[in-house]
Amino acid sequence: MTTEEIGLVLVIDDSFTNLELLYSLLTEVGYDVLLAKQGRKGIDLAKTHPVDLILLDIIMPELDGFQTCNLLQTAPETHDIPIIFMTGISDNLEKAKGLGLGAVDYITKPFYKDEILARIKIHIKLRRLTRELIHEKQSLEQRVEERTAELSQILAELQKTQLQLVRGEKLSSIGQLVAGVAHEIKNPLGFIAGNIDIATEAVYHLIEYLELYRAKFPNSGEEIQRKGVEIDIEYLLQDLPKMLASMKVGTDRISNLSTSLGTFCRSDTSVKVLADIHEGLDSTLMILQHRLKATPNRREIKVVKNYGKIPRIRCYLGQLNQVFMNIIANAIDALEEGRENSILPPDVGPQITIYTKLSADGQQIRVQIADNGQGMTPEVQSQIFDYLFTTKAVGKGTGLGLSISLQIVKEAHNGNLICYSELGEGTVFEIQIPVGDPEAIAG
């Protein structure tokens, strides 16, 4: 017999002759054997020894074979040990009852040696295979569980990388575009602005000259006077300087905007630089200016700046500007969408308030961006930082803004991004950035 077929067999029978016979038969071929003369004793042995198979007599005093079988099948330590009943040759009813109780097989008396050994061998082997199968199943389940955990982690990492890529791409494409536009604008703008100054001076000289001329020669003749009426010379003389002044305002505005664009997109992505957060906020607001103006559906959005005294900090200003941009753009959306749901009095106009301050311990800079828009339900609020979560219509929102912002604040700056919101009242986002090394505070 091979080692894998050797097993421990428990024989329970009240007949000493049967016990003796089975003992010698089984030990002869290599099985280990335990013997019990009563059901109770047999159950105790089965509970305390690694029994592979039980041969069980049916007719016994006190506990009979069926009762013993029942107890073995219901005890957790013994419920999976295969049981073979031993019955008289003609007891068909008993055979059926035994099998019904959960026995795996039966052998008939008088014993036929080869049959007994063949059946025992098969059932011990079956039990081993079943155990192996259960073991395999368990380890398979565990492997599936491990793989699932691994895969979900890979998925989470993938999403994170994707966010980083989108973030980087968004920034660099905006950065490149703006750098290009700002560069292209600068020269012609400088040229126009410079010439406006010269032109203004020239126009003043011309007007002066003309007035002097008119004072000296009041009767300039019919032709000149007709021309003066034709071109409305009086109006022209008044309007020309104003026109030049407003052109100057226009070029100043473009120049400010292009400086803001430059500040906004300063693509210092690889190193942190000492930067002024207020400059970042102002340039962001300047870029969003067109979205703050009144529309047919709402009044102009008022922006209130409550800037505190804060030090310059070492940061990726270009990226922080992106955070300000996402949060302010969301606030504008909330003010646009939800004024009708607002529980605020109708005379309170749409407003965005920006506070900046240094935390009491001087360790953190806090930027709060508050709106009095529609606010959020707690359910929405619990998901706003999730990748691709949006409540906006297709094409209006991608659900990336806040997850990108959270990544920038938390991972790139070791800070925190917190949201407070009340439905119908408004929302506050607070960005907390550590001040960092003392050198920064000096700035």
Ligand SMILES: Nc1ncnc2c1ncn2[C@@H]1O[C@H](COP(=O)(O)OP(=O)(O)OP(=O)(O)O)[C@@H](O)[C@H]1O
């Ligand atoms: N100030 C706010 N008031 C009310 N709801 C807001 C506010 N800011 C964000 N939310 C909610 O959080 C959601 C997620 O914002 P997030 O900026 O991540 O994505 P989005 O604005 O929908 O799309 P985008 O990727 O274009 O920014 C929004 O769809 C909105 O429901």
Ligand SMILES: [Mg+2]
């Ligand atoms: Mg957004």
